Amino acid sequence: MNAKTLTEVAGLTRRSFIGSTASLGGTAALTLAAQSAFPAGVFAETAGPEVTKVVLGFIALTDAAPLIIAKEKGLFDKHGLTGVEVNKQASWGATRDNLVLGSESNGIDGAHILSPMPYLISAGKVTQNNVPVPMYLLARLNYDSQGISVSNEYKDSKAGLDSAPLKEIFAKKKADGKDVKIAMTFPGGTHDLWIRYWLAAGGIDPDKDVSTIVVPPPQMVANMKVGNMDAFCVGEPWNEQLVNQGIGFTACTTGEIWKRHPEKALGMRAAWVDKNPKAAKAVLMAVMEAQQWCDKTENKEEMAAILGKRQWFNVPTADVLGRLKGDINYGNGRVAKGTGLQMKFWAGGVSYPFKSHDTWFVAEDIRWGKFEPSTDIKALVDKVNREDLWRDAAKALNASAADVPKSTSRGKETFFDGKVFDPANPSEYLKSLAIKRVA
Structure with missing residues (x-):
């Protein structure tokens, strides 16, 4: 757009344009005129995104x-x-x-x-x-601020950041012919990797000692409630909701596994x-x-x-x-503020x-x-x-x-x-x- 077109669209004659901007420098004057003509910004018009819908x-x-x-x-x-x-x-x-x-x-x-x-x-x-x-x-x-949560069935296990206390309990359950199900949200995704790291660090093989299943995040709490899983890893607000409903407890948050991950x-x-x-x-x-x-x-x-x-x-x-502010009720008697x-x-x-x-x-x-x-x-x-x-x-x-x-x-x-x-x-x-x- 040339200067003449800009002035015409703004409804300014050369004399009124100069008069209205006499107290301003050249750059400021041009900017003011552009803003008058195009409230959204003339420069934005030419440099804007190729599409407006995403x-x-x-x-x-x-x-x-x-x-x-x-x-x-x-x-x-x-x-x-x-x-x-x-x-x-x-x-x-x-x-x-x-x-x-x-x-x-x-x-x-x-x-x-x-x-x-x-x-x-x-x-x-x-x-x-x-x-x-x-x-x-x-x-x-x-x-x-993701979490690894465990069913209340294991509340007395002392499982926390260390998953080792669950190793023998899971082994016994499996020996009794029952399946130990560990839920995450997508194979190879972050929640899968966090819970695998946590289990493996405690000597539990996530492929051999338990069965991993995929559950969408918003369905975690409901599935834990009806006994479809023994533990899960998911983001918030679902770990906090689990605790608020008294269905399970948080063994650890993922920031405890790897700080600022x-x-x-x-x-x-x-x-x-x-x-x-x-x-x-x-x-x-x-x-x-x-x-x-x-x-x-x-x-x-x-x-x-x-x-x-x-x-x-x-x-x-x-x-x-709560957890958005760093205040964590783990659901097993442990409450931590300003973590x-x-x-x-x-x-x-x-x-x-x-x-x-x-x-x-x-x-x-x-x-x-x-x-x-x-x-x-x-x-x-x-x-x-x-x-x-x-x-x-x-x-x-x-x-x-x-x-x-x-x-x-x-x-x-x-x-x-x-x-x-x-x-x-x-x-x-x-x-x-x-x-x-x-x-």
């Missing part, structure tokens, strides 16, 4: 909050995405299927997703006929991102702003009330709020998708046979992890330097049992593990 999926888990808050607070609209849909998914399997379809085939373009899933989908490990569907991981949505991610179809780079950046910016809002202590109560709404989780606010184990969304680089973290996810999935031992971990992570797009969005948001990591690696990670993961040498980590499916 279809995103979420599972009813507290760590979906950044997508939900971005929708509720108008942050997608703010960045030019006026037609965003944030649609509830029945399960992680449904999320996968809808990502494979894409919105053009009535599926979804991206989702709140288990961090390993973009890798499993991209490699065709969990898709129909093993057909790869390229995905990008654009941001980490949160750290910590990565959890969910924002994953999107690579084809959609490649076709709509500006829109993808707008999605990122809206979600990142929502993460900043979610991280503030003063917003926790409002956040819990929003998430509890019928269209989102349909649960009492009390089921969301520091609350869900983290932004400060200190939480949103940044460290490649070192994704290296652990792929290595751990190699451990349990989800990927071949010959998998080139670095090549796969470099292909799927788009931390470069995150950095671009963070720069556009003027994010604080304290929240933008300087390296793609957070360095060595230490787990509760003393195991150390060096992202520069994942094979050494795998060798150090006693229970695994690889040599």
